[in-house]
Amino acid sequence: MPSRRRTLLKVIILGDSGYVNKKFSNQYKATIGADFLTKEVQFEDRLFTLQIWDTAGQERFQSLGVAFYRGADCCVLVYDVNSMKSFDNLNNWREEFLIQASPSDPENFPFVVIGNKIDVDGGNSRVVSEKKARAWCASKGNIPYFETSAKEGINVEEAFQCIAKNALKSGEEEEIYLPDVIDVANSGQTRSTGCEC
Template sequence: IWDTAGQERFQSLGSAFYRGADCCVIVFDVNILRSFETLNNWREEFLKQADPSDPESFPFIVIGNKIDIDGGNSRMVSEKKARDWCASKGNIPYFETSAKEDYNVDEAFLCVAKTALASEHEQHDMEANMFIDAVISEVYQKLLQKLSREEGALVE
C-alpha cells in the first residue's frame, strides 16, 4: 500500500512502486470535486507506469472517502456519479468510507485483499499454463524430429 495523498510530485516515482502490483486502489475526497476529477489521471498514470500485461482487466478499486464531513452537506461528488464513473471503466468496485468514523473501511480493504489475491492467482495460473504449453511444444517438436529420423533410417 502506497499512499501519495494525491500529490502529483509522487507521480515520477510511480514506476518503481507500481510494477508488480496485484491491484490498485484510488481514493478521492467526496467533498472536493477536483479530487474526483483526477481519478482518470491517476488510473492512466498507474497503467502507464505499472505496464501490466492486460491493462483492460487490471483490477482497480475506487474509494470515496470523508463521507462523514458536515453530515454529508458539503459533498461535491454523489455516490451515483462515482458509481457511474466506475461502471464506465469496466465496473470497478466502489466503496464509500469514513476513515475518521471507521465506516466501511474494513469492507473496502477486504475487497482489496481478495482482488489482489485473485489477480495474483490468475497471473500464476497464466504463467503455469504458458510454461506447460512451452514444454508440450518442445516435446512435440522432439518427437517429430525423432520420427523423421526413424523414417529416414527405414527408407535407406
C-alpha cells in the same frame, strides 16, 4: 498449500485525497515518497499480507519517480466526495498508474475506488454523488466502489477484504517468469473483472 505469492499482495493507493491508512487530520503534513505499511487481512480461511504503498493526498515529494507502482496486484483510487476536482482527477490517476505500472492486462487490472470524507459537515458539503461515482466505476469495467468517513474509517476494512477477494480470483494467472510453472489446465479459465461487492 496456497501459493505464498498469492497471499502477499502489493497495493498502491493513489488520489488527491489522502486517508485510508493515515490517521485523518485537518493538519497539513506533507508526505515524502510513498508511505509503506503492511497490513494483514483475513479473507475466508486465508490470511493475506498486504504491502501498501500509500501516496494519496497532500503534496508529494517524489524525486525518484514511481517505480514502486510496478508489480502491484491492486490499485486503490481515493477521492474526496467534497471536491469535484479530486473526482475528476481519478481518470488521470488511473491512466497514469496503467502507464507507469504497465500491468500485463491493463483492461482487467483490479482497481478499487474509495469516496472519502462522507461525514464532513454532516454530508452537506458533498459535491460528488454516490450515483455519479458508481457510474464512473461502472464505465471503467465495474470497479468496486466504497465510501468511507474521515473520522471513523468505516468501510476501509471492507475495501481491503475486496482487494483480497479480487486477488484470490485473479491470482492463478499471475506467474510471468519461466513458462514451465504455468498449469496448462488452468490457462483457459475465464477472467474475472473484479468482485461484485
